[in-house]
Amino acid sequence: xxxxxxxxxxxxxxxxxxxxxxxxxxxxxxxxxxxxxxxxxxxxxxxxxxxxxxxxxxxxxxxxxxxxxxxxxxxxxxxxxxxxxxxxxxxxxxxxxxxxxxxxxxxxxxxxxxxxx
Amino acid sequence: xxxxxxxxxxxxxxxxxxxxxxxxxxxxxxxxxxxxxxxxxxxxxxxxxxxxxxxxxxxxxxxxxxxxxxxxxxxxxxxxxxxxxxxxx
Numbered sequence: 001x002x003x004x005x006x007x008x009x010x011x012x013x014x015x016x017x018x019x020x021x022x023x024x025x026x027x028x029x030x031x032x033x034x035x036x037x038x039x040x041x042x043x044x045x046x047x048x049x050x051x052x053x054x055x056x057x058x059x060x061x062x063x064x065x066x067x068x069x070x071x072x073x074x075x076x077x078x079x080x081x082x083x084x085x086x087x088x089x090x091x092x093x094x095x096x097x098x099x100x101x102x103x104x105x106x107x108x109x110x111x112x113x114x115x116x117x
Numbered sequence: 118x119x120x121x122x123x124x125x126x127x128x129x130x131x132x133x134x135x136x137x138x139x140x141x142x143x144x145x146x147x148x149x150x151x152x153x154x155x156x157x158x159x160x161x162x163x164x165x166x167x168x169x170x171x172x173x174x175x176x177x178x179x180x181x182x183x184x185x186x187x188x189x190x191x192x193x194x195x196x197x198x199x200x201x202x203x204x205x206x
Contacts, residue, residue, distance in 0.1 A: 051196065101150040
């Protein structure tokens with residue numbers, strides 16, 4: 001039974017831009033290999049942290065919102081723990097209100113993107 | 118001269134005893150999900166030191182106070198909000 005999940009993780013700022021992109025890409029590939037349907041993917045870029053994490057005060061934020069089988073989450077979190085490029089991660093299961101909120105958010109982001117074009 | 122002598126001057130302004138009716142803003146404007154990803158919305162439920170405001174101040178119902186608390190704690194975990202701060206606002 002596949003559930004909706006949302007994962008946010010922070011990459012160390014020490015990485016160069018393409019290294020950051022590459023780590024995000026291989027996590028995305030990992031998700032797709034597990035048969036996950038990725039609904040939304042946002043890269044918030046370099047943001048200032050409210051308190052230093054691992055002696056660093058900024059980090060690359062990345063958001064994935066997807067639908068996957070439940071067992072996959074443990075594997076992914078294990079990979080997050082092992083990867084030292086990732087400072088912090090948070091996976092949240094979305095209930096029905098959260099899924100509606102996420103849909104509204106996707107439309108909003110799309111309308112902003114269209115407005116910019 | 119006569120009219121202002123009859124005017125009773127209160128020590129404290131009468132507005133003190135007019136109790137403002139507190140309401141749960143989530144029930145009122147039907148917010149169902151509190152997102153932990155936008156900290157500026159959550160800042161309204163946190164005092165200057167970054168601590169969660171109690172229900173008697175914000176007036177939120179128990180159900181949504183728990184959701185707010187959970188969202189704030191998640192935001193703190195992700196570094197979007199500080200655990201301890203001064204002059205946060």
